[in-house]
Amino acid sequence: MPLDVMSPSFTGVSLLLASVLVAYASLGELLLALRERFRPGVTAYHRRSLAAQGAVIALVLVTVAAGPGVSLAEVGIAWPRRSRLEFAVLLAAATVALVATGMGVWQRRRASSGRPVPSLFEATPIARGDQGDGRLDRGWALGAAVTAGIYYELLYRGLLIAFFIGVAGLAADRAALAAAAVFVLANLHRGRVRVTATAGLALVSTIAYTETSSLLIPAAVHATVNVHDVIKLRALAHRMTPPRLRLIVTR
Secondary structure (H helix, E strand, O other), X not given: OOHHHOOOEOOHHHHHHHHHHHHHHHHHHHHHHHHHOOXXXXXXXXHHHHHXXXXXXXXXXXXXXXXXXXXXXXXXXXXXXXXXXXXXXXXXXHHHHHHHXXXXXXXXXXXXXXXXXXXXXXXXXXEOOOOOOOOOOHHHHHHHHHHHHHHHHHHHHHHHHHHXXXXXXXXXXXXXXXXXXXXXXXXXXXXXXXXXXXXXXXXXXXXXXXXXXXXXXXXXXXHHHHHHHHHHHHXXXXXXXXXXXXXXXXX
């Protein structure tokens, strides 16, 4: 369903749940991320991320089910429109290549100088000095990477845009920009370079969503970038750190 003809109507329980989710997306996500800075344990972090993100995905689906005026298509759960599918795929592929290459160069430079190497996907263990004792559980890391791609797009693209259109009364283009802005604000704790990359991903995901009326391509882009980060940083840690160094999580 094209965004400019969407007319989601949140009422009763669906309005209450949607409001809670919007408040969480606006502030709760940032507060939880800041809290995680002081909680050790790589695998435990991945498990908490999977549990929290899975709960939010389920709550979005409950919100849609509870609202007769909201459909799955209006939160992006639909097959992409074919008319602009090729453009969206090409844009997504170019974005993945650009972000992966740019982040890779930046991360390798930091690793070679002995500095901490933050990841774009913050649940990724990375190379750092002889601090911490976290171990990479690759299965949990990859699971969290894929789930995060679905979670962020469904919450920050699908639900927020529908909410801004149906409740705030914004036009589709303004609702899309507002949702992208909330997504970037929720990631301000990541630092200048990662915020810039996140803003670029948000813009491309928004364009892909508005062009195809589906979250399939945005979620695939997000998950691909995350998975690449998991694999790349594991290889970077093994290749560039001496045996005395350990893997930890930097958020």
